[in-house]
Structure formats: C-alpha cells, structure tokens
Amino acid sequence: MSVLAEVPLAPNPVEAFIRSERIPHVWCPGCGIGTTVNCFSRALLQSRLNLERVVVVSGIGCTGRVAGYLQLTSFHTTHGRAIPFATGLKVANPELTVVVYSGDGDLVSIGGNHFIHAARRNQDLKVICVNNFTYGMTGGQVTPTTPLSAISSTTPYGCFEEPFNLPFLAESAGATYVARWTSYHVRQLTHAMGEMLRKKGFSFLEIISGCPTLYGRRNRLGDGLDEMKYFKDKSVVQHGANTKEAGIGFQGPIVVGKFVDIERPVFLEQMNQQLARTLDAQYAGCVGDYVPS
Amino acid sequence: MTDEPNQMSKGTGVAEKAKRIRGIVYINLNRCKGCGFCIAFCPPGVLVFSEQFNAQGYHPPRLADAEGCTGCDLCGLYCPDFAIYAVMTHKNGQQGKSPGGSTGEVLRAS
Amino acid sequence: MDSKAKVLAVRQGRYCVQADPAGVLTGTHFLDGDQACCEGALAAGCRFAAGYPITPSTEIVERFAQRAPLVGGIFLQMEDELASSIAIAGAVWAGAKAFTVTSGPGFSLMMEHIGFAVMTETPLVIVDVQRGGPSTGLPTLPGQADMMQARWGSHGDYEIIALSPNSPQECFDLTIDAFNLAEQYRVPVFLMMDECVGHMTEKVVIPPPGEIEIVPRRYTSLPPSQYLPYRADAHGVPEMVRAGDGYPIHITGLTHDERGYPATNYQAQEQLVRRLINKIRQHTDEIVRYEETTLDDAEIVVVAYGITARVAMQAVQMARERGIAAGLLRPIVVWPFLEKRLRELANQARAFVVAEINCGQIVQEVERAVSGRAPVVLVPGAGGAVHHPEEILEAILTHASTREVLR
Ligand SMILES: Cc1ncc(C[n+]2csc(CCOP(=O)(O)OP(=O)(O)O)c2C)c(N)n1
Ligand code: SF4
Ligand code: SF4
Secondary structure (H helix, E strand, O other): OEEOOOOOOOOOHHHHHEOHHHOOOOOOOOOOHHHHHHHHHHHHHHHOOOHHHEEEEEOOOOHHHHHHHEOOEEEEOOOOOHHHHHHHHHHHOOOOEEEEEEEHHHHHHHOHHHHHHHHHHOOOOEEEEEEOOOEOOOOOEOOOOOOOOOOEOOEOOOOOOOOOOHHHHHHHHOOOEEEEEEOOOHHHHHHHHHHHHHOOOOEEEEEEOOOHHHHHHHOOOOOHHHHHHHHHHHEEEOOOOOHHHOOOOOOOOEEEEEEEEOOOOOHHHHHHHHHHHHHHHHOOOOOOOOOOO | OOOOOOOEEEOOHHHHHOOOOOEEEEEEHHHOOOOOHHHHHOOOOOEEEOOOOOOOOOOOEEEOOHHHOOOOOHHHHHOOOOOEEEEEEOOOOOOEEOOOOOOOOOOOOO | OOHHHHHHHHHOOOOOEEOOHHHOOOEEEEEEHHHHHHHHHHHOOOOEEEEOOOOOOHHHHHHHHHHHHHOOOEEEEOOOHHHHHHHHHHHHHOOOOEEEEEOHHHHHHHHHHHHHHHHHOOOOEEEEEEEEOOOOOEEEEEOOOOHHHHHHOOOOOOOOEEEOOOOHHHHHHHHHHHHHHHHHHOOOEEEEEEHHHHHOEEEEEEOOHHHOEEOOOOEOOOOOOOOOOOOEOOOOOEOEOOOOOOOOOEEEOOOEOOOOOEOOOHHHHHHHHHHHHHHHHOOHHHHOOEEEEOOOOOOEEEEOOOHHHHHHHHHHHHHHHOOOOEEEEEEOEEEOOOHHHHHHHOOOOOEEEEEOOOOOOHHHHHHHHHOOOOOEEEEOOOOOOOOOHHHHHHHHHHHOOOHHHHO
16 A cells, blocks of 8 residues: 555545545444435535625534534524524525434434424425444443344333324425435435425425444344345335335334425415515515515 | 554555556454454455454454455445545545545535 | 625624614604514614514514515514524525514424524524523513523523513613624524513604614625634624525524534644634623612622613612612613623622512522622512512612611
C-alpha cells in the first residue's frame, strides 16, 4: 500500500457536504447512519439545488446527529420536534428546501403526532427516517418500530407491542411520496433521496438500518456487516406495494421500493388559494411572497 | 501507518501505469472503523483487510487487486465513516470522475 | 433605508427603526387585553404566530388569524403547544419575528422549547394569559401563579425577561417591548398577562408607526468564512443569520462552542451558560422597569403587578385617605427582578406588603431583596378572583405606625 503523496484525481463526493473537522463522528463501527449520509450527499450533488437554500433539521438521537455533520445550514432541535421546527422554517421562507433527518423513536414515538399532522397538511418537507428498530442514543430501548419478540433493554423478554408499519402510517396520514429501502440499498437510497428533493409535498423515506451495538448485539444478530447481509438477503423489492402489507417481523422479509408517489396540493398552495379566494385583493401574501403555481 | 489524522492511501501503485486501469481507490486510513462494508460489497471484490492497525485501532481495507477496481465508488457509498472512495479514470489516467456526478464538482465552496 | 444600511445601523448601537405601517392600526380603539396584545405583535413587526387554542388566550391568535393575511403575516394552528413553541423558533431562523400564545397547561408543554430558545439564542415572544392552576384548574378565571414557571420552568440554569401588563393599553405597549427586548438580547421574552387583563376592555391608543420604535434583528455583515454563530459582542449577544442566506451554520440545543458545534464538556458549559446568564444579569439595570406611586414618603410599600396592581392601587389610596404613608411599587418587568430598587426602599419602609394571585411567588424575591430589614407580608390568592382592596388595606393597616390613632 502506498502512502499518497499527490492530490487525488477527485475528492470524495461526501467531503463537500460534511464538516470534515468533526470526523471521526460519534457513530459506532458498522452503524448504518453514516452510509445514508453518503447517499444523501450524492443525491444533493445530483440535484443541482442551490445548497444555500437547503436546510437540514434533526431531532435528538444517533440519527439526530446527522444535522451536525452536514456542511449545510442545519438545526439539531429537541427530541421529536424536528418536524414542527421544519414547518416553521418552511412556512416562513417557502424558498427553502427543508429536509428532516431523524430516527424512528424521534419521528414516530415522541414526534408521532407532528409526523401525522405534517403529512395530513402536506407540508413540503422531505422526511428521512433511519429506522434501526431501537433507541440508539439512550442505550437500545424498545421503540414503536421494534419487531415483535425482539429483545431491547426495556423488553428484556422480547417485545410484545405491535409495531408501527411506517410506510402505511405515512400513506394513511397523507404523505405524497413514500419509499422504503435499507442501508444496504445505497444506489436506490440515493435515487429515492433525489426524487424527494425534487418532489413537492410531504415525502417520507424509511431507511431500515443496523444498530450493531445495541439492537444487533442484544438480538445476537452479529455485527453491522451481518445486519447488512440480512438486509441484502431478506429484502423484497416491490414497487407500488400495498403499504398495509409492508409490516416487518423479527428478522423477517423487508418489503422495499417506492410505494407512493402522488400529487396533492401542498399546505402553502392551499392556504394561499383559500385566502386569495376569500380576501381577494386584500390578501397581502404570506412571508416570503409565495405564489401558488 | 502514522497518527496523521488524514493520512491517505491510494490503491494503485505500479498498476496505474498499466493502460487497463479503470479506477483508483483512495483510503483515509485513520478514519476507518473496520466494519468491512467496503470489502463485502465491492462488486469485483478487490479489497481485503490490511494486517496493520490504524490510529483508532482498526484494520482498514487495502486494495489487493488494483486492476480489478472499476471505480464504481460503491465503497464510497457504503463506508459509514467517509474513509474510502473510488474514482474512475479516463484512458489516459488524467481525469477523475466520481459516479456521484461530474468531477467531484462542488456547487458551493466553503 | 435600504436593507444593507439597516444592518449597519443596527450594528451601530441602540439602533431603533420605525414600525412597518402595514401592521399598525393607528387610532383610538376599545380593545380587550388579548386583542391589544395581538395588535402589539403586529405593530412590532411580528408576521408569524403559531398556537393551540386555550382559554383565556385564544382571542389573541383568533385576531391574528384574521389580521395577519391582510398584512403579509401567517397564523399556524399547530397540533399542540410543543409544536407551536418550536415552530416559532423555526420561523425565527427563517427570518421572521414570531410569537406564540397560551395559558397554564399549554405553558407547561412549552417549557422544553423555552430552554431550546435560551440555549440557541432564538429571539421569540411567548404570551401566557394566566389562569388558575395547577393542571386544568380554572380555565376562565384569573391567576398569577405561573410567575416562577416563567422564571425557571425549563430545566437547567438560565435567565429570561418577563413583562407584566396591567391594562389593555399595556398589553399593546409591552408586547412591542417584548419583541424589542427579544431581539436586543436574543432571549425568549414572556408577556405574563392574566385572565382579567386579557378580557377587560378599555381604551387603547395605537400611535402612528413613526412613533413606534422597533429593534430589528441584528444580522451579521461578516462573510460566511469569518462568521461564528456564537461569538458574542461586548454585551454578550452574538449576531444572527437566516437560513437561506448562505451561512452553513449548525444550531444545536447541546452545549456548544462559538462555532455552534457540540462541545459537551465542563469548560464549554461554563463559558456558554455563564454568558447566557450574564447577558441578562449584567444588563438588569437597563431592562428592569417599574412604576412608583406615592413612594417618596412611604412607610408601607405595596408591591403588586398585573391586574393585582390595580386593586393594590385602590388599597394604597384608601390607606392614604386614612393618613397612612403607603405607596405602590409595580414591577412592569418582573424578570429580571427589581432588586436594587427594593433594597433602596428597605431603608425607608416599615413594611412591605406583597399582593399576588398565588400563594407566594414574587413575595420570596421581595424577601430576598429586603433581606430581613423590614417585615414582608403576603396577601395571597389561590386564583379565580382578584383581591378585594380591603384585604390589602388590612395588611397595610396591620403594619402602619399610625394605625391605632386613625382607627
Ligand atoms: C424529551 C426527551 N426525552 C428523552 C430524551 C432522551 N433521548 C435522546 S435520544 C432518544 C431516542 C433516540 O432514538 P431514535 O430516535 O430511534 O434515534 P437513534 O438514536 O436510534 O438514531 C431519547 C429517548 C430526550 N433527549 N428528550
Ligand atoms: S448506538 Fe446504534 S444507532 Fe447509535 S451509533 Fe451506535 S450503532 Fe449507530
Ligand atoms: S467501509 Fe469504511 S469504515 Fe468500513 S472497513 Fe471500509 S473503509 Fe473502513
């Protein structure tokens, strides 16, 4: 192995999107979160969006740390509240592309109410949920996505709560884009993230990801690589699948693909239309002068 | 290996002179946490664990088959620690293209 | 003034600009306190409100929902108070001036985001129209028992600013002040109303825009390469940027360094938390505001705020009619506390009488300031009603030197 003396032919694409001075990051060896960041950076690169207008909002958790590693305007808010913070940002400045990047506990346990309401309103937010079936940051407790019978620190005898099926939840609440992939599916993730960045409306991407340190170890699933191999072997690509049937059992098959991609007027369009219709010339337009298209 | 935080390794060596070279792998040795994703999911299987330890105490990958690398950058997509990536070379070996887009293009410098 | 010149003016000291005429309903009106508060927010340049309905505060956002679309603003009715209190923080980072409005139970839900606003130095305004508590308590009846919750209701150590209006006119005036103070110190500011003030209708004079002073947000003029989001000026307050302006800032509720990066260690905590506290404490004299009535020769100093101050005023007059040298000290800014003035008054006063609609909150602060140099007497109220002036008079009489003579 030669030690490099010359400048690389091209930099690592992720480098332009991360705060390199903060690397190494806090994530464990074999944790899937960093992998998703690679995909996100490639998606941003390909999107050709003006990065000055791209904002990333996270809640609290291992995944919540993503915001802090991205070399973008980023907010690390409070546990569960990334979506309402993002809502305030987006509504006050509709020109921003607002991405919410957080964990399953953050988004659908403590933040579950905000999640369904933002979907219902069709807020134009791109919500990326890294679902590792556990609360990573706090030591591996049960979450609303932990599969039945899986061990966690607070279900030491196995989980006995029916988990959420997130794509089904998102679709039922009104999301206009719903996809699920795993951290093994890096190209598909990149593609899906790109689609979300272009899509107007509440978009939801679930990324099934390994947490070798807690979920993997407690359930004797091996290391991060073993979890990746499970994702590879047990994923079933089924675009347009009925989300109701996309629930995940312990180490069972994982239905992946793009499930929903529909058009529905976004919150600000509906607001502007209603107000313009009722108030006519009196309507002064909201902050940011968003004009309904 | 040294404790230099960003000590880079390039996985081509002599093979670079060969016309057949299609990709170059760059490894930021001390960022690696030894998860093995890059090694397991490299399509042509050109990476192996190095016997050496890096500054964090992990075995980083090493390019075992330089001519086999296609520069697909799947290692770059998989690596959770931003420690490895690959660049496609043109025939003359002068211009790099990472599959994320055109030549490591950055839309915003800072 | 173009926006660049504005930024410069703002950076050069006590920079005040005129109100945006669009939001100012100049004239003489009959408004209740809630409506006046809404007009104050609009006059202050607030164009974003988020809230969740709760008596007796809802009228503020109902009016805002009606008025905002006419002046370029927006009201979001969120799914709960947790959402409302963080949505306004998001709006602020997008460049808006924003507030939320609530009462006891909703105020309790907002506590985590008060801490977030303190830690991230997000300038915003929270209005609490106090009702009787704890819990659901007395939804339609007054209370003043959230004063300590405003002070330290969120976890951790911090300083905030809280104002207490005693009339619809003050609901208007102090809401503007609240927005201005929030910008000046980059701190959440509370308008601690009560049900009585919120629902009482009185004359409210709204001046022309040119007479309303507005503190604009202090945006940096440094380029992204030189800007550090948490490098403070000599007053301990850093300059801001907006999302979308091309500054790749990271904002976190974790303890952070000047770059805004998490720094979870003792040194960073000492540096940050002390600055957050000192930027208020060291400006206490500038922030504190109070009204004095016949205090010059007072031997009995009555301390009361909000609606209770109006009742206390009557008691003071009744005492004066009986020849007792009583006076009223009415904190307008309740936090930070008017400690210095109380210490001075302790030199002349025989006793302090504190009336408040709770069972002893501000009275403890008065006791601390007076520190044993005179008796401090509480005239409490558990909530649900304002005091009778006679209750306060009774306390005044008990401690007056001339009591026996005049009775
Ligand atoms: C209000 C509140 N409650 C609890 C916590 C503690 N806490 C921090 S992270 C976390 C769970 C994070 O889990 P998840 O969202 O699944 O993300 P992960 O760490 O697995 O990526 C919890 C409960 C907190 N920070 N705030
Ligand atoms: S605890 Fe789990 S989720 Fe958190 S960094 Fe480690 S592996 Fe990843
Ligand atoms: S994927 Fe990255 S961290 Fe994992 S072994 Fe390869 S270089 Fe090391």
